[in-house]
Amino acid sequence: MRRVVITGAGTVNALAHDVKGTFEAFREGRCGIGPLDIRDRDRLSIQIGGQVHGWDPETHFNRQQLVLFDKFTQFTLIAARQAIAQSGLNFDGHLGYEAGVVLGTAAGGVNTWDENYRSVYEEGKNRVHPFVVPKLMNNAAASHLSMEFNLKGPSFTVATACASSNHAMGLAFQMVRSGASRAMLTGGSESMLCFGGIKAWEGLRVMSKDACRPFSLNRNGMVQGEGAAIFVFEDYAHAKKRGAEILAEVIGFAMTSDAADIVMPSKQGAARAIAGALRDAQVNPEKVCYINAHGTGTAANDKTECAAVADVFGQHADRLMISSTKSMHGHLIGGTGAVELLACIMALKDGVIAPTIGYEEPDPECALNVVPNVAREAKVKVALSNAFAFGGLNAVLVLKRA
Known part of the structure; x- marks a missing residue:
């Protein structure tokens, strides 16, 4: 079994268009959530989000x-270019046959769906562009990464909601650890901040109209975000x-299914994923x-995760530091775990814990060592990244300091 390390990172998100800027925002406890700048915003009940501003694809x-790149693909390509540049790898030779890409996205080209539904149903057009399907398909970003960087090994997309x-x-x-690949591009991307994407989430009635306050007693829901983070x-x-x-260094991973409810999380399923990841990493609690918590800012998630x-x-739970950076960049749905992995890297590499901003009042049912509002310096040797999705699908990663 081979050891697996991270040698490159890149991102585009509501806080910054690169890793350096994102780390600075984490350290400053800066909020990237604000009023949305999208078409028909006045028809939405939820008018805030972690939107990527200043984005000029041209x-x-x-x-x-x-013509081929939905916004989620655009974010992915730019983040990947940053990650590969930092890694110093070149896949033009034999390495390209031993490298691949696995990306996460919940919904793929939502902006493309939204634009073309408008075109057909609202404007009455009978034709759409011939490249609509390859633009909106969930695997578009992964395929474009493989083509741009000559990645000829295992390449596919995972869609398991959050x-x-x-x-x-x-x-x-697992692919690198097993020897199936020498290097992999991986991470995730999402861009749902369009009228249809937000309207769909409004229907769940789990959205906040003012802020994301994970673990705070006065929290009132989650806030959507957009962007991508890619790693080597x-x-x-x-x-x-x-x-x-x-x-x-990535040292452990586990995934479980609650097999219980399509939207309500399960303490048992989450706990089995956390414990399984620790066993895989051979790390004592x-x-x-x-x-880095899933920490969506909904009562159901926050209480279940803390439990x-x-x-x-x-007893060690009281000494653990825990935070949710969704309070700063919003919930990127399928891309959220990737952006949040940056907070784990910052903790391990730089000794800085990104805070949970907007934390105003302790919740007795979330009585953990939440890092509130201000970043904290600490020597971190091992960190966890939690992700618990609708459908009862859980995935936990364990990392350690290089």
Whole structure:
């Protein structure tokens, strides 16, 4: 079994268009959630989100490319370019046959769906562009990454709602660890911040109209975000031999299914995923210093997750630091675990814990060591990243300091 390390990272999200800017925002506890700038916003009950502002696709892509690239693909490609540049890898030779891409997205090209539904149903047009299907399909971003970077190994997309990115990264980790691939591009992307995407989420009645306040007693729901984060997972020996900078090591992964309810989370399912990831990593619970929580800001998620953490960690749960960066960048649905993995890397590499902002009042049912409002310096050796999705699908990653 090979060791697996992260040698490159890239991102586009509501806080910044790169990793450096995202880390700065995490350290400052900056909020990227604000009023939406989208068509027909006045018809929405929910008018806030973690939107990527200042995004000009024409500075990155030509007209022919934009015919094929939905927004979620655009975010993915730019984040991947950053990650590969940092890693220093070149896939043009034999390495391209030993490398692939596994990405997470819950819904793929939602903006393309939205635009073309309008065209057909609202404007009465009888034709759409011939490339609508390849533009909106969930695997579009993964396929374009494989083509741009010559990745000829295993390449596919995982769609498991809010756990998509963690499932994707966990599978990429297993492929490198088993020797099936030398290196993998992995992470996730989502862009649902359009009229139809938000209107669909409004129907669930779990959305906040003012802010995302995970674990705070006065929380009132989740806030959608958009963006992408992409990483290079690489065989440790390969990375070491070429003198690559190692950002963190991935040491464990587990996934479970609640098999209970399509929307309500299960403490038992979440706890089994956390415990399974620790077993896979061969790490005792007391060695874990930080958990980047799923922490959506809904009562059901926050209470269930805290109960699961308490069950697994016992007395050590009070000493664990826990935070949810969704309070800053919003919930990126299928891309959320990827952006949140950046907070784990920052904790391990730089010794800085990103805070849960908007935390105003402790919740007795979430009585853990939540890092509130202000970033905290701490020496972190092992960190967890939790993702618990609609459908009862859970995925947990374990990382350690390089």
